[in-house]
Amino acid sequence: MSRVKSTKQSKIKQQVAHSSGFHLFVEFLKRELKNRYLGSTAGVFWVFAHPVIILLIYSFVFSVIFRIRSTDFGGVGFLPFVAVGLWPWLAFSEALQRSVTSVESSASLIKKIKFPHEILVFSSVIAVYLIHLLGLLLVFGALTLMGHNLHLIMLPIFLLYFLLQMIMSIGIGFMFSSFQVFLKDVSQIVNSVMMFLFYLTPILYSITLVPERYRDYYQINPLAFLIGRYRELMLAGEWNPQPMDLIAVIASILVFVIGYQLFKRCSRRFEEFI
């Protein structure tokens, strides 16, 4: 059934293959970053310009046209309020959308070359997270310069939650990218669901604005939880870990492990269906 490797010699080779697997991942990551952002002339500029434009539009619509009161989102400015939630959201949704098709779009590679397929998911998700992390840090810097009071001391803890979010994204990416090989509709479904999810996640509004009877539904949205934490950390400078945080850690790791197992099971057969 499987490729059995015997003899000491091939054990050594397996170790070599392992280290070159990491090297391969780094190369794929570089390729992913380069493909997406360095191809166009302004390259890196667009990486940050796009979310900033989104942020400015929302800020105009909500604070100028709708004139929402700052008490509705905890007394801080609308810009930092949305910014703290928007970049993690963009990282999540873009990572998912890209990772879903990551296997399918490498069909020619999968049919012709032997390599660990999971690298495709890892590199597509991590590339997106790296880019948005950089954007996030730049925006935090810009907001601080503009005089907004961000609790940058909480940044390390913020990054731990961001890492947790990435682990979950990789796990979901594993699942959906393998389903996509079999059912081409998965990516369409993901795109539509992301549209819903954007408005069902408290990014443009605070969870406190949600009527009590709907608030329980927000509990099952892991992003609602994470964005809540991001805001407490950066805007209020508070960190009150609760049992829910432990559950979130366990759940993220579980999603990753299950996703990886599913992917491993399917990846042996990708070439037959792709």
Place this chain on the structure above:
Amino acid sequence: MVEKSVTPDDCLIELDGITKCYPKLRTSGDRVSALWQVLRGKEVSRQHQILSDVSFNLYRGESLGIIGENGAGKSTLLKIIAGVINPTRGKIVVNGRMGALLELGAGFHEEHTGRENIRIAAGLMGLSREEIKAKTPQIIEFADIGSYIDEPIKHYSSGMVVRLGFAVVSTMQPDILITDEVFAVGDESFQKKCTAWLHDFRERGGTLLFCSHSMFHVQKLCRHACWIHHGKQHMYGDAFEVTQQYLAYHEKKAEQQKQPSETNQPIENANEYRVEQLHLLQTGEIVIDPVYRLGETLSITGQVWSPDDRHPNVAVGLLRADGTPVYGSTSEIAGYQLKRLDAQQYEFAINFPDLVLLPGSYIVKAHALDPEGMRLFDTVEAQFQILGQTREFGFCQLKHQWG
């Protein structure tokens, strides 16, 4: 080929009952149920069988040729051995480093430069970062594409992509080389480089596993051959025996279909090895359309032009006027060295004494071959007649005794 005593350690590849099936996917319902079955770790219920129950061992230094018609499953088998795809059933054990020349340039990305693609392609072949770093200059030198190495691949000609692909594989020093009919990649000069490299690879004790439609190459390079027919291992054994059976099968088939069988097509090129002259001699004199009698000596001489002034080889074949081959051999098989007359000019002579050919019209064909005896170039023909009065049939007189 160097004979070696075979120990279990020398077994590079062990195939046991390799079977490969592909799912039948007609409707999206098929895809949904296939996903469900794969997730539960079960076999997909509706399948085509592409390969069934292929088993053989490949030992170090014992090259193997895989032959068979188009669509027989040869490429699938090579991909399974290369680890690109997994067999549905059966066991495969691989010892040693494998280099697959299945799809040259398959891992390349258009937007990236040759240098960047070397890093990825070599990584895909399992080389570590340090190894890649150390070998990159060698790869670049072998590919020999000049300053293009720092240009994106999309600006390359297809030949350059192939050169780069071959350069990566050739530099990784595999124990086993798996190729899918890629002896002739790139332009003539690069082909020569490939051929020389392959020769060197085998001299160093490298093992070759390849599929080919060229029986000539299989016989020359391999000790064993495996004939895959409709996904089944139809015949496995001595390269000559298997290829001859295969050719016989094709002749039979061609006869039924009245179509010529697949043959080794000569390469035509003005700057390559070519036969410049071909003469038939009768009692020491050049005669056009000579006539011989049974028992006489057929003498053939000719000249071969060598573009690089290395000793070329020549193949000479006798055919019936209707094209049926009677006999053929090459200077490379016999170990005969052509005589150098002048720069790039080489002469050969071959005698067939005591002619046993039965009366009729015959053709002599001469092909130029490269010094490695690998590539076949142009063809020059001459005709002759055998006269005689005999009521025997066939085309040659075999020694026989009645009673």
